[in-house]
Amino acid sequence: MLLLLPVLIPLAAALLAALLPARGRQALGVAAALAQTLAAGFLLSAMPAGGRLFLVLGNWPLPYGIELAADTLSAALILISALLGLAVMLYSMGRDDPESTAATPLMLGLLASVAAVFLAADLFNLYVWFELMLITTLGLLVGGGDPRVAPRRNEAAFKYLALNLLGTLLVLVAVALIYAVSGQLNFTALQVTGQWPQVAAGLRPYLGLLLLALLLKAGALPLFAWLPASYPVLPPPVLALIGGLLTKVAAYVLLRLAGQVFAVPDLWLEALGWLALLTMLAGVLGAAYHWDVRRILALHIVSQVGYLLLGIALASPAAAAGTAFFAVHNILVKANLFLIAGLMFASTGHYDLRRIGGLYATRPLLAVLFLVSAFSLVGVPPSTGFWGKFMLLREAFEQERYVWGGGALAVGLLTLYSMSKIWLEGFWKTHPEPNASAGVIPVPAYAAVLLLTGLILVMGLYPEPFIHLTQVATSGFWNQGGGT
Amino acid sequence: MLLMLILSLSVLAAASVLLILSRDTLRLVVGLAMLGGAANLMVFLAGRPGSTLPPIIAAGAETLSPAAANPLPQALVLTAIVIGFALLCFALVLIANLARHDVRQDGDALRASEPDATDPIKPPVMEP
DSSP: OTTTHHHHHHHHHHHHHHHSOHHHHHHHHHHHHHHHHHHHHHHHHHSOTTOEEEEEETTOOTTTSEEEEEEHHHHHHHHHHHHHHHHHHHHHHTOOSHHHHHHHHHHHHHHHHHHHHHHBOBHHHHHHHHHHHHHHHHHHHHTTOOTTTHHHHHHHHHHHHHHHHHHHHHHHHHHHHHHHHHSOOBHHHHHHHTTSHHHHHHHHHHHHHHHHHHHHHHTOTTSOTHHHHHGGGSOHHHHHHHHHHHHHHHHHHHHHIIIIISOOOHHHHHHHHHHHHHHHHHHHHHHHHOOBHHHHHHHHHHHHHHHHHHHHHHOSHHHHHHHHHHHHHHHHHHHHHHHHHHHHHHHHSOSBTTTOOOHHHHOHHHHHHHHHHHHHHHTOSSSHHHHHHHHHHHHHHHTTOHHHHHHHHHHHHHHHHHHHHHIIIIIISOOSSTTOOOOOOOHHHHHHHHHHHHHHHHHHHSOHHHHHHHHHHTTTTTOSSOOO | OHHHHHHHHHHHHHHHHHHHTSSBHHHHHHHHHHHHHHHHHHHHHHSOTTOOSOOOOOTTOSSOOTTSOOHHHHHHHHHHHHHHHHHHHHHHHHHHHHHHHOTTOBGGGOOSSSOOOOSSSSOOOOOO
8 A cells, every 4th residue: 555655645636636726736736745755755664675565456466467566766766756746846836827727737647657657567557657647748748728838838749749659659569569479567577587598589679679669758869859849848847847757767667677677688788878978968969059048958858868878788786776876866956957947037037048147146045056956967076966977987987888987977077068058147147138127936936946955965965875775776686697 | 360460550550650750740640640559459469369269267167268368468458549549639639739820730840849040050049
């Protein structure tokens, strides 16, 4: 039951919120996110060290019943996504436009489906929750139907739909073919069956299809075009939720499948490493071109996905721990930066760096909050980004992958360029219009950003328990005798 | 029966690829729907199709007859059909809305969320 709560709470709240009038929705959203956070916290504390909790639904014995399972990694990621949901719901509290209230049930649905993906221990179940994630995201992209932005929002939703629907269909085809070859859908059963030589060889092409579809969902080069095309049209809280979570969820599934369930050939991992490097570079170079804060941050998502893929390509428990730590860091920091971008917009009335400025003088607190997150994203010690990159790079250099490691370091420098651009143009230079009046920032929005910044600071200044937790969580990865 | 399923699956998949590669938004959506149909057939084919014997354990027997149909792919395909139908409806309404703003239905003409560059060096400004 404990296992189901992080899914059931937001799902029930989403249905309830759709029936409530506008004012009640946001309060319910905050309450539901808080309850989900508590449930996820209980789940993480109830987790036996190195073990897993599971629940078989439908009264069928394994491997036929639908299994939900959580280990430390999934419980930690559910907790982080619930915390992010809480921050985002708090942030929306201060906005009373029809758009934000219409978004609340869909955001809760998204939180439920993300938690369910982390819990899925069955390929088909995984596909179903991916579809729910897709449907809620599409609803959020289309938004409340404000006629001024409707063409832009519809277009973004269409571009997102075209590539992501293709991705989920490929997942479905791959799941069907894997079932045809192995006769199994359950992760544990596949782990066993996949080791039989006659099944392993037949499984390989379909496993490739599945991983390819997940790479599309994660936003890897050259399949990330849907991401910068759709994300920048979203309002800040929704953008923080979607931009913070979705690509990371796909990267988690890749890590789970490649690191624990299937034996992935070495050659594929080698290719994935180079792809990770190119993804990092493409994202960061694309961000360097742009002047719209949302576009800069959206392309940095692509770049950060590269680091996660690098951690998967290195294929060792230490690299998996680095990937997990980096994913947690990135969910928090990236979402916080999107929320801060929303506050910058609220203060100045524009997202484009050429039209804004002077925020350091008018909003010193916002400047400090931005600096904390920006330094974390770049990886300045001692910040969360530094520890995450340190864990990944140490493993890269230990495996003598000097080009991969060196490339990741260079990408860090280019990230610094983008962040200094936002700092210099948005905060440091004077506002291009001398008489521009500063807008009002609602208190709950500040509270949300402070909550996330606090988490980032704690994780950066006192990383020991978090690093230990990720090492415990991933100790069972990459030991399925695969990689040959 | 099996041959017919395989043939229709191949035709559906090939036609869907052709349609998905089109720039016309309606064709793209129809192509995705057909690919969804092909994927559903694939799920159905994955679990030894052909048997029409219902998977019910006969009275007195302990196990299912080996000739019985496999119920799992049928359960899976039902789920996939429902989800695919919901997404198809959404996509159709979406492109109808898009066509209201631009009757050309040309995928390349969709530039509202990513404005065309006006300056050779710097990106365009998108008004909030």
